[in-house]
Amino acid sequence: MEFKKIAVIGAGSWGTALALTLSNKGHEVKIWDVNKEHVQELQVNRENVKYLPGIPFPDKLQPVAAVKEALEDAQVVLFSAPAQHFRSALDNALPFISQDMIIINVAKGIEQKTLKRMSEIARDKMSNMKYVVLSGPSHAEEVGLGLPTTVVVASTDIKLAEYVQDIFMTDKFRVYTNSDVIGVEIGGALKNIIALGAGISDGMGYGDNAKAAMMTRGIAEIARLGVKLGADIHTFSGLTGIGDLVVTCTSMHSRNRRCGILIGEGMKPKEATKKVGMVVEGMYTTEAAYELAKREGVEMPITEGIYAVINDKIDARDAVNQLMTRDKKSEIMF
Numbered sequence: 001m002e003f004k005k006i007a008v009i010g011a012g013s014w015g016t017a018l019a020l021t022l023s024n025k026g027h028e029v030k031i032w033d034v035n036k037e038h039v040q041e042l043q044v045n046r047e048n049v050k051y052l053p054g055i056p057f058p059d060k061l062q063p064v065a066a067v068k069e070a071l072e073d074a075q076v077v078l079f080s081a082p083a084q085h086f087r088s089a090l091d092n093a094l095p096f097i098s099q100d101m102i103i104i105n106v107a108k109g110i111e112q113k114t115l116k117r118m119s120e121i122a123r124d125k126m127s128n129m130k131y132v133v134l135s136g137p138s139h140a141e142e143v144g145l146g147l148p149t150t151v152v153v154a155s156t157d158i159k160l161a162e163y164v165q166d167i168f169m170t171d172k173f174r175v176y177t178n179s180d181v182i183g184v185e186i187g188g189a190l191k192n193i194i195a196l197g198a199g200i201s202d203g204m205g206y207g208d209n210a211k212a213a214m215m216t217r218g219i220a221e222i223a224r225l226g227v228k229l230g231a232d233i234h235t236f237s238g239l240t241g242i243g244d245l246v247v248t249c250t251s252m253h254s255r256n257r258r259c260g261i262l263i264g265e266g267m268k269p270k271e272a273t274k275k276v277g278m279v280v281e282g283m284y285t286t287e288a289a290y291e292l293a294k295r296e297g298v299e300m301p302i303t304e305g306i307y308a309v310i311n312d313k314i315d316a317r318d319a320v321n322q323l324m325t326r327d328k329k330s331e332i333m334f
Contacts, residue, residue, distance in 0.1 A: 001166050001167075003025075003026045003027050003028065004027050004028070004075045004076050004167060005027070005028045005030075005073050005074050005075050005076075006019075006022055006027050006028065006029045006030070006074060006075070006076045006077075006078060006167075007029075007030050007031075007032070007070040007071045007074040007076070007077045007078065008022075008029060008030070008031040008032070008070070008078045008080060009032055009033075009067070009070065009077065009078065009079045009080065009081060009089055009092075009093055010033060010034075010079060010080035010081040010082075010089065011031050011032070011033035011035075011038060011039065011042060011048065011051075011063065011080075012033075012051050012080060012082075012140075012278070012279075013048070013051040013052045013140035013141070013144075013278075014080050014106060014138075014140040014143075015031065015033075015078070015080030015106075016031070016048040016051060016052045016140070016144065017052060017140035017141075017143040017144040018078060018080065018106065018134075018143070019031045019061055019078075020052075020055060020057070020058070020061065020143075020144055021143060021146075021168065021170070021173050022078075022167070022168070023057070023058045023060040023061035024058055024060075024146070024170075025168075025170055026060065027060065027167070028060050028062075029060060029061045029062070030062050030063075030064045030069065030070040030074070031061065031062070031063050031064070031070070032063070032064050032065075032066070032067050032069070032070035033063075034081075034089070034092070036065065038050065039063050039064070039065055040065075042057075042063035043063045043065075051140075051278075052140060052141070052144045055144045055145065067092050067093055067096065068095075068096050071093060071096040071097065071101075072096070074101060075100075075101065075102065076101065076102045076104060076164075076167065077093065077097060077101050077102070077103050077104070078104045078105075078106065078134075079093075079103065079104070079105045079106065079107065080106050080107065081107060082107060082109070082279045082281065083107040083108060083109020083110070083111065083118060083189070083281055083284065083285070084109065084111065084112060084279075084284050086105065086107045086109075086111070086118050086121060087111065087121050090121065090122065090125055091125075094125060094126070097126070099126070099128060099129075099130075100130075101130065102130045102132065102160065102163070102164065103122060103129055103130060103131050103132065104132045104133070104134055104153075104164060105118050105119070105122065105131070105132070105133050105134070106133070106134045106135070108135060108185075108188035108189050108191075108192065108281060108285075109189045109192070109281045109284060109285045109288070110189050110284075110285055110288035110289060110292060111288065112284055112287055112288050115288055115291055115292045115295065117182070117185045117186070117189070118133065118185060119131055119133060119181050119182075119185060130155075130157070130160055131155060131181075132153050132154065132155045132160060132161060132164045133153070133154050133155070133181055133184055133185055133188075134151055134152070134153050134164070134168075135151065135152055135154070135184050135185070135187070135188040135239075135240045135244065136149075136150060136151030136152045136188075136239040136240050136243060136244055137149075137150070137151075137239060137243040137244045137246065137247035137248075138150075138151050138244075138247075139247065139251060139253040139254070140253075141253050142253070143173070146172050147172065148172050148173075148174070149172065149173055149174070150173075150174040150175075150176070150239060150243075151168075151173070151174075151175055151176070151239065152175070152176045152177070152178050152184060152238070152239050152240050153165055153168070153175055153176075153177055153178070154177070154178040154179065154180060154181045154183075154184040154185075154240075155179065155181065156179060156181055158177060158179050161177040161178070161179070162177055165177050176238075176239065178235060178238070178240070180231055180232045180235045182226065182229055182230050182231040183226050183231030183232050183233075183235030183236060183240070183241070184235060184240045186222065186225060186226040186229065186231055187222060187226065187235060187236055187240040187241040187244060187245075188240055188244055189281075189285050189289070190222040190225070190226075190285065190289055190303075191218075191222065191241075191244045191245040191248050191249075192248065192256045192280075192281045192282030192285050193218075193282050193285055193286045193289055193302070193303050193306055194214060194215060194218030194219075194222070194245060194248075194249060194302065195245075195248040195249045195254050195256035195257045195260065195282055196256050196257070196259060196260040196263075196280075196282040196283070196286065196306055196310070197214050197218065197260060197302055197305070197306050198211050198214050198215060198218075198249035198250075198257055198260060199249075199254075199256065199257035199258060199259060199260020199261040199262075199263070199264060200260040200261070200263050200264040200306070200309065200316050201214055201260075201264065201320070202257070202260070202261050202264060203260060203261040203262065203263060203264020203265040203266075203316075204264040204265075204316060204317065204320070206320070210320075211249065211250075214249070214302065215245055215246070215249050217302060218245065218249075218302055219236055219241060219242055219245055221298075221299070221300040221301070221302055221303060222236060222241070222245075223236040223241070224298050224299065224300070225289070225292065225293055225296065225298045225300060228296045228297075228298050229296065255276045255278050255279075255280050256280055256281065256282040258276055259272045259273055259276045259280045259282070259283070260272075260282075262275060262276075263309065263310070263316060264316055268312070269283070269309070269310040269311075269312065283310060286303060286306050286307050286310060287307065289303050290303055290304060290307040301323060301326060302323065305319040305320075305322060305323055306319070
């Protein structure tokens with residue numbers, strides 16, 4: 001295939017891992033971050049010592065000091081800012097984005113206050129934007145090392161998704177396509193809430209049975225909200241549903257699970273977030289999903305329980321007891 005000129009906005013662990021994947025394939029990649037000191041460190045060290053140490057940058061990966069420089073002549077723009085900063089990252093880049101550019105977003109979350117998914121924010125800014133979301137079970141630490149990983153790219157324009165599929169595909173990075181943008185975004189965002197819950201359960205020493213129940217009932221309530229918003233229920237049994245949920249709830253690479261473990265061990269939520277040292281998306285997404293579920297009239301008891309715990313409204317053990325003593329129900333609700 002023809003190699004592309006690609007801009008990566010956001011030089012955290014995930015943005016860096018994808019920049020490495022793309023540049024190792026042969027694309028010309030420029031990476032920029034709002035933190036100027038961080039960009040300078042990338043330029044000097046030729047690796048991301050702070051977020052993805054030990055993996056040197058290939059020649060085709062160039063950190064740049066200005067967003068304009070990153071976007072100049074770019075055919076593809078990949079946004080890897082945290083979900084709560086996606087709007088501002090897009091605002092910074094918009095003066096230099098043309099309608100011909102393909103926009104790929106990899107942030108997983110729901111914006112607080114507006115309760116909008118990332119694609120909704122993008123459409124607000126540019127109604128005819130060529131928008132693709134990339135999601136799935138994919139820890140940056142493993143992707144950066146070139147370990148086998150499988151993800152999904154989703155767009156309402158399936159031809160556009162297939163185009164992006166070709167840009168990323170390697171023998172170590174397998175990419176599927178999907179036209180269900182809503183389902184892919186909801187699955188990627190809300191699994192972080194369940195990962196917090198799984199971590200809390202682990203931190204309290206509740207064992208594998210409890211965590212399996214948390215994950216299984218978790219995907220059920222994620223799917224309930226997703227379907228209410230217009231998603232295809234089958235998406236939640238795929239890579240961006242169950243797949244992403246499994247990896248986030250079981251791996252110590254997951255900052256959401258690590259944060260949950262600390263809370264389960266007795267640490268205050270704010271202290272736990274600070275100790276993790278990076279953005280814990282689930283803390284923000286829980287707030288947004290709680291409000292979204294209320295707005296849509298969707299029952300999400302696990303999300304409600306975790307919301308109460310992280311806002312110090314209830315002790316984690318009491319939250320588990322409330323979940324375990326709810327009224328009897330049938331498992332299959334659809």
